[in-house]
Amino acid sequence: MSYTYEYPRPAVATDCVVFGFDGRELQILLIERGNEPYKGYWAFPGGFMNMDESAEQCALRELQEETGLTINMLKQLGAFTDVHRDPRGRVVSIAFYALVRPTEVKGGDDASEARWFAIDDVPRLAFDHDYILRKAMQQMRKDIHFEPIGFELLNKSFTMSELQRLYEAILGVRFDRRNFEKKMLQTGILQIVEDEENDEELFEKLLHTPAYSTKFFGKRKEMQTKEIDELFGADSNKGKTPDSKTLFDPYWNSKSLSAPPAPTKPAFNFLPPEEFKICAEGSVEMPQPRKPGRKGRKFSFNKEKYEHLKQDNNFKLEF
């Protein structure tokens, strides 16, 4: 079977930079290439796009095929189109990044192996993936100023320290504990989790799961997704594939472009509007810090409140 066109066409592929956070440091998900070119090199999961799927759907499918990972949040980095970026010929790659809680992954399909690498310990990558990774880091660091993307990586409830470690890992800086908490609470998107009992119960259960025994979830494989679903509710992660069907619905009209409608008063502190898929919910408890310490209050991300603030261009989180 072959396909013929009047003009030459590049192949179109996707690549997916998946960031994970284990409570201590930032990680990325790589696969070891099983085929030429770059056989034996590590690379981002990804592959060629089918004709009946959007780039987003392609990225999610390939991720599933090559690593067994199912996620529901993606952000596009852009297209990488250098003429010589792939030795096989002209290949245009559309790259995405995602933030997830690290779980067990396994190689499959094109990938002979798949595993998490600490961000400080990334090997030399195939193709132009070094460059793509750099772009992904830049983009994520930029996005985090405007969007509460970090909550993708945490459980429904988390301590302020966990949240702080996450921000420090992403931005590569250190914050003062008290000031960080103040700033976070001032945004208004956090709720205190009152239900101590439920939380304790959850904690107890998790303490006895194998997942807690290793640093990098190495033994997570013993804990099947099914079990987790049983524990915490099966619909937490259900097939929320980003649907590009709505892409060019005419929900835009020219009036909304000139918004906000010129205020008469000077208006500093304006923040631009933004769209970002926030898909809450997960099921795997995050590793606790290894050192003993006082047990912290738990917080949760108030999505409704955030949506409301965003609507009014009133959300701001500057570091």
Place this chain on the structure above:
Amino acid sequence: MSYTYEYPRPAVATDCVVFGFDGRELQILLIERGNEPYKGYWAFPGGFMNMDESAEQCALRELQEETGLTINMLKQLGAFTDVHRDPRGRVVSIAFYALVRPTEVKGGDDASEARWFAIDDVPRLAFDHDYILRKAMQQMRKDIHFEPIGFELLNKSFTMSELQRLYEAILGVRFDRRNFEKKMLQTGILQIVEDEENDEELFEKLLHTPAYSTKFFGKRKEMQTKEIDELFGADSNKGKTPDSKTLFDPYWNSKSLSAPPAPTKPAFNFLPPEEFKICAEGSVEMPQPRKPGRKGRKFSFNKEKYEHLKQDNNFKLEF
């Protein structure tokens, strides 16, 4: 002549959202489509990518062909990949945006006509270009917080009012004149320009100008003659077509990813690094405000200073 592949491939095209600023309001450049589909509709300039060019080069070429406009700055918006976005079949579009000073444009090639539209008076567009325009506005408003992109739209020297009108047009807000000037000058990326004087005269004059006695220009007294030379050195780096050849040069190493190297002190006010092509140049006089008024001091964009600040992650411009 035809081209045959083992698997089906989408066509890859580019679209270019060109913003212009005439001193009063923001405009965009559109072409009237001369062929089906969407014949007679207005759309962004763009077209199909050749096999020996990057997407950037394609966008620039198509822009030249369809509107006669030659620019040297582009920023990628991303790939638009909805399966049904083009009635001709599967077409992936890589969109860019650009900021230019509006000049005469003419239709050509596929375009039966090309002209500027005020941003508040944009007609219904072909394909998913309404959606792309919305994304471009969002992106530009976001970018302007981190990059001095606006200077692309102004002449080499400009008054503070012109700059302010530009920012107000892009962000859709109004600023207080004095606070805007203060904030802009504090960034350190602006220089004072005075056209008619030669260097020595200028230096003498500047030292005795009332402006120099004030808080913000006080340090200028230390200004070296050399700096003033640079000020008039009309550094036009022309013809800098974005070159994607350098794309995956191995200038990245894993160490730079974990940067900045964990400071011991808390570091608020961190801004992420960013890359953006700043290409100065220009000869088209900008329309002056219609109303009579006092003649304003002129400023120019100090590119070297900006690059330096950017290198240290020290540039910040928040509105």
Place this chain on the structure above:
DNA sequence: ACAAAAGTGTTTGGGATACACCCATGC
């Protein structure tokens, strides 16, 4: 002369920053 725009500085309030002590927990 008048209208429109440009030049100039001060005050104030709020938020970012820096900072220290006590308490809870696990070992």
Place this chain on the structure above:
DNA sequence: GCATGGGTGTATCCCAAACACTTTTGT
């Protein structure tokens, strides 16, 4: 008990924001 980390409050400083009169220029 001791090491580790959680919980809490305050003083300071700097910058964003609000604000008004004078000067220049074109008509």
